[in-house]
Amino acid sequence: MTARFAKGDRVRVRDAHPPGHVRTPSFIRGHNGVITRVIGEFANPEELAYGRDGRPEIPLYWVEFRQTELWSGYAGQAQDTAVVDIFEHWLEPAEGDTP
Amino acid sequence: MSTETHGHGHGDGHRHEHPSQPDLEDQPVGYYQVMTEALGEVLIDKGVITADELRQQVEWQDSRAPVFGAKLIARAWVDPDFKERLLEDVNGAAAELDIDAGDIPIRAVENTGQVHNVIVCTLCSCYPRSLIGLPPDWYKSRAYRSRTVREPRAVLAEFGTEIGDDMEVRVHDSTADLRYLVMPMRPAGSEDMGEDELADLVGRDSMIGVALARSPGE
Incomplete structure (x- = not known):
């Protein structure tokens, strides 16, 4: 599977709430971030959780978020960030960007 | 808790009360x-x-214990080429020092004068066990897991770690297949120290990112 996104791409985490086991924390869903690393391909945890083999493997990314974008009233500094590992099927191009 | 009276047999034949220790199965x-x-x-x-x-x-x-992670950090402080390899692939770099980092890929994240990294697993309690041992209870607590992403500077301050306003605090949430090991900054005053002495400055908490490496003599 070829990675759809590259380092530097602006992405948005899908604001989805499917039932079952997912590894995308709620606090970043619907938020915009930037790909800072293409980590590689890994078995899909949403399939592994139910005893299946998790194939095909899915690209996994480091996505960096500005804390001030994640939390209204963030009490730290403007440059503070959170980096979260996110599987590709949870990402879409940020609005206004072409894939 | 019940108490019992018993003789100690250390010569004077005295008798006094002790609370009885519950056995494991009594919990x-x-x-x-x-x-x-x-x-x-x-x-x-x-x-x-x-x-x-x-x-x-x-x-x-x-x-597994923090001594393994500390050895890697100390080597990286004295050997820039090793540091490059450690930042690229912790498991491979660990194998060079005959340290078994296990099968789960681990990435090192480097603290600098501009960036301070701290690790959390908001979804469960993912942790680089192969290099620093079992996680402390607080790492698994709901308070640490929820607050570290929401107010990292306040959490760090509670650990006694104040990060300057001009620094970036970068929180790594290990949600998937990687584990993270923070590479703390080499402390001032450690320039003449050898690798073994340097490793003694690297505590568990500094590799989670809630503390800095110890200063020499601290």
Whole structure:
């Protein structure tokens, strides 16, 4: 599977709430971030959780978020960030960007 | 708690009261303990794993300690080429020092004069166990897991770690297949120290990112 996104791409985490086991924390869903690393391909945890083999493997990314974008009233500094590992099927191009 | 009276037999024949220590089995047994025991028994009964394999895995987990991670950090401080390899692939760099970092890929994240990294697992308690041992209870607590992403500077301050306003605090949430090891900054005053002495400055908490490396003489 070829990675759809590259380092530097602006992405948005899908604001989805499917039932079952997912590894995308709620606090970043619907938020915009930037790909800072293409980590590689890994078995899909949403399939592994139910005893299946998790194939095909899915690209996994480091996505960096500005804390001030994640939390209204963030009490730290403007440059503070959170980096979260996110599987590709949870990402879409940020609005206004072409894939 | 009940008390009992007994003789100590250390010469003077005195008798005094001690609270009796409860045995392990006297503690309340929780749901997850029962489930863990039951799962282990079923896996062994069905021949998926042997009792000895289970024992070996527990023994290996219990043998892990922060000294392994500290050795890697100290080597990286004195050897720039090793540091490059450590930042690229912790497991491979660990193997160079005959340290078994296990099968789960670990990435090192480097603290600098501009960036301070801290690790959390908001979804569960993912942790680089192979290099720094079992996680402390607070790492698994709901408070640490929820607050570290929401107000990292306040959490760090509670650990006694103040990060300057001009620095970036970068929180790594290990949600998936990687584990993270923070590479703390080499402290001032350690320029003349050898690798073994340097490793003594690298505590567990500095590799989670809630503390800095110790200063020499601290």
